[in-house]
Amino acid sequence: MDSSIFHALQERLFASHAVASVGSVALATAVSYPLDTIKLLIQVGSSSSKQLTATQALHRLQTLSGYSGLYSGFGWLTFGRIFGVGTRFGVYEILTAFYKDGREDNYVYVSEALMAGMAAGAAESLISSPFELMKVRAQVSSASRVQSSSSVAENRTVALFTGRLLHGHTPDLKALNHSAGLLSILTTKHPNLIGALQEYPWMMTGSGRPPSVCNVRRPSDIVSLEGWGAFWRGLRPGVVRDSVFGGIFFSSWQFLHQAMLDWKAVGMHPEPRSDEEIGPLSPLAVSLAAGFSGTVAAAASHGFDTAKCRSQCIVVPKYISMERKMLKWNRPGKRFERYTGIHPSDRNLLLRGIWFRMARSGLASFVIVGSYFLALDHLIPS
Structure with a gap:
């Protein structure tokens, strides 16, 4: 085959995968975004003495912004998810490539998937944190009364x-x-x-x-009042959250994938010597496994998600941050809370909105994988 034709086919294949990835992430974000908005309002609107319910959050959102408020900040999260999810899967594939190097069957152990997933989640958190801050403040503003000047x-x-x-x-x-x-x-x-x-x-x-965060939601206002470092506020709980999510997501997905391959291999004659001889699984089965893995990972990491969201709803002027550094301000709470960025006042609120996050993560994971395979079937000829 001519080298120019080979390079053209490679470029077309790469473009097809890129388009399928971006489209699947955008579709999954659009489908699951209302659940994310309700989840966030429950997390930041609840206190130890007042627990905000989903009905109350939805009613307040409808009263102040209408049902369109369910998609406030959708653009910020979409951009963040495209770069973040791409980084997560990219780092995971790079790390697992080292694990599989030299193995005949390209097998990845569950423990290896766990470690690679944790590293991939940490890398995702660094990239998606600024977009999440803008998204969180847009969602809070849609359910808050903004006092405007009267004269x-x-x-x-x-x-x-x-x-x-x-x-x-x-x-x-x-x-x-x-x-x-x-x-x-x-x-x-x-x-x-x-x-x-x-x-x-x-x-x-x-x-x-x-x-209030309602008055500090534009990038220019955030930079002017809080400084560039505000875009990475809540980085500690965010890194822990995404590391736990990535590790559990990929390890459980690898476990389910191998279990389905073993089930498919039952009764095959002759007995397959490697996973390649078993053949690929159906896209529906892989999508269901991804959705279940996303649900389990969301449940395990939800407490850190609550801590991150609540910290992003606090406006800290850069002059106060400077004073804290000069005075060597110590973080409150126990050692585990200081290391993971959990505020002691949020101890009783860490599980608020967990069911909505589990539903959102499971639905988003299912749609991402399913729509990705569906798009590839239409973009790449058999």
Whole structure:
């Protein structure tokens, strides 16, 4: 075969796999996204004294944003999933290629799939974290009441420094004046102490608290107020979550795949000496195995998902982050909680929304694998 024809066929094969992968991930995200939105609202809307139910979350979302709010932030997650899932499967295939090197049957043990999956999940978390932050804040904003400025006069009273950090944000003037009034008894030589204090980021809301995530959801606002590091907020629980998910997903999928091959080999004459002689499994069987593996992996890693989502809903100005580094601020909680990024106040909330995440992960995994095989059948001629 001519080398130019061979390279053309290789390029066409690569393009077909790329198109099938992107399309399957986008389709799976679109199908399972409403479950992800409800899951997130339950996670961030619940507290130790108030448990938000799915009905309450859906009613609040419908009231404030309509049913279109179920897809708030869909574009961010789609881009993040395309790059993240591609990284997960790519790293897994590279690592397992070293395991299979020199083996006649290209077999991968379950323990090897577990280790490769954990490394692949960690790599996925580093890439998808910025997209998840934007997605989470868009979902929270769709179910939250955003207070807009009521008059032009109020906009003129916004501190100049606040306007540079967070464009279009109007602080609570009543709370701001009250906080400033408490400082009027202090004696100082500063010509305008109250005005100077109002320009600090801590006084943006007028109560000394940072703004809501509803006011800090655009990339420019996040960079201006919180810095570039905010895009990787919750990285510790995110890495642990994706490592656990990737390890359990690939190991359980490998176990089920081998079990189905062994079942298919029963009664074959002569007895197959390798998996290649057994033949491929049906796409439906492989998709069902992937869906079940995704459900189990989601259940095992859900606590870390809750910790990551709740941490991404906290606005921390970069000046506070700088102070924490200078003061060598210690993370609260026990040693395991500090290492994995779980806040002690979230201990009783880690399992909130677990059923929705299990359903979403199982459905998404099934659709990704099934639509991938279906797309390849149409793109690559037999």
